[in-house]
Amino acid sequence: MLQVNTPEQSMIIRTAEQVGEKYGLEYWRQCDQEKRFPAEFWKEVCEAGLCGVALPEEHGGAGFGMVEMALVIEALSMSGGGATVAQLFMLNPIFGGVAISKFGTDEMKSQWLPQLVSGDMQFCMALTEPDAGSNSLSISTVARRDGDGWRLSGNKVWITGVPEAQKMLVVARTTPADQVQRKTDGISLFLIDTDREGLSHTAIDKLGTNTLTSSSVYFDDVPVHASDLVGTLDAGWPQLLEVLNGERIVTTAGLSGTSRLATGLAVDYANDRKVFGNRPIASYQGLQFPLAQAHALNECARLMNLRAAQLCDDNLPYGSEANAAKLIAAQAAAMATERSMQTMGGMGYSKEFHVERLWRDARLFRFAPISEEMVLNFIAQHDLGMARSY
CATH class of the missing domain: 2.40.110.10 (Butyryl-CoA Dehydrogenase, subunit A, domain 2)
Structure with a gap:
């Protein structure tokens, strides 16, 4: 049974939140504007032990699992980075960490995993x-x-x-x-x-x-x-799939954090903004319902993703869960960022209010790292037993 927020997980989440608080929306807006790698952020993530949360202890990791990695990414994404935070974890703990820890030689593990965990080596x-x-x-x-x-x-x-x-x-x-x-x-x-x-x-x-x-x-x-x-x-094909399946979980965690961040920004704006009298626009159902719908979708995606992560940690098949979670999370993030911009009106189109960046970044994940259409192909064939369509 999936248990989230055990004492250890609560500690990990709080650590991620503390790191994220130092690098909020303005930091990420500046990095986006300058097209600059968030080196300071990633260095602190690694120094806090979060990069290696799911990597072996004997090589500098924390020895936890994919559930803990998903929780870390959610918390960091919500701090201001949005979906692109997940890409940092794809590159390093997934592309580098999973490949080396599961399939690398002893020499690779001892030489490169500690440098990955510390942030001294990028993948x-x-x-x-x-x-x-x-x-x-x-x-x-x-x-x-x-x-x-x-x-x-x-x-x-x-x-x-x-x-x-x-x-x-x-x-x-x-x-x-x-x-x-x-x-x-x-x-x-x-x-x-x-x-x-x-x-x-x-x-x-x-x-x-x-x-x-x-x-x-x-x-x-x-x-x-x-x-x-x-x-x-x-x-190498089945070994590659092992790497790519982990990528789905990481992607969804970043999208889940994005939806929560965008929705929170919209709610704060709507509670403060008053027009046509003295009522906040947050009281209008025309604004409430789309944000509530996005929230509901995101919560479903988040729970499915944590289930996929738990199955992964238990060495059980999790492809169906990971693909379904990614499909819903990408759609929820698209709705959350779009409707957050709509809630803010013209200000949602300005860089000052940050949602336009979250919208631009999240849009990628409707077709990456796997497109919605390919996920639906997978579900139709593997979950519904329908004929292969491609």
Whole structure:
């Protein structure tokens, strides 16, 4: 049975709230305006032990689980960062932490996990490709044998956090698709240095999530060492899924915090704003009902996400719960931010009142890291038993 807010969890949440209070709405507005990585925030998150909340104690982590990580992200997102806070946890405790702690060598664990937990090392992951999109099995980035190692060639797109990262988890095909029995075979994971010869990247100009750069990444015969392999050669697909399923939980936690933050800003504004006499606009049902609807949706998504996180911690299947939670959370965040802007009228369109940033950032997660349509495909096929539609 899921128990939330045990004494340990309450302590973790309060720690996250205390960190978040130091980096409120104005801090994040400035970072967004300057398109600047929130280095001060992330350093303090790591110093407080929150980055490693779900990572092993023997390598500097706190030894808790995904439930605690979700609670931390919610609290930090609510402090002012919104949905983009979740991306910081995707990059490091998920892309770096899960990949290394579950599939890395002992040397990788002892060398890199402590640096990840302390914030001295940043990670990113290169999966998405221009011609593959959601169909990750059709990736064309290849790693060809070269002595004891490989040579990596290909192109990735929409890769988050590359400029700040020292390590990149790269998904590549190590055996051609026409030479494997199953299409999931022949894929491997590598953890390489981002400054390696032949690796280059260019930033993509985009609408939101401006505190983290999104890049096109190019591999031009990049040398990959035997020691860079993460997990099993040619059998990296199920290991990749383990990383990606955790990404769903982290995403939903950030969206849940965003909905709560946006709704709270709207309620505060509506309670103060008086028009047509001396009644606060918060008394109008036309404003109340949409915010209440968004709140109800978000609470459902939050509970489903915590269930997914608990199942993950119990080593039980949680894909259906994680996907459903992400679907609802993204829709709830879209409604909460949109209706918060509407509640504020013209002021909701100004940067001064912050909701426009939350709206811009949350919009990404209607189609990332997995689109609503692909989630619905999953639900139809795996939960309803309907024929595969794609």
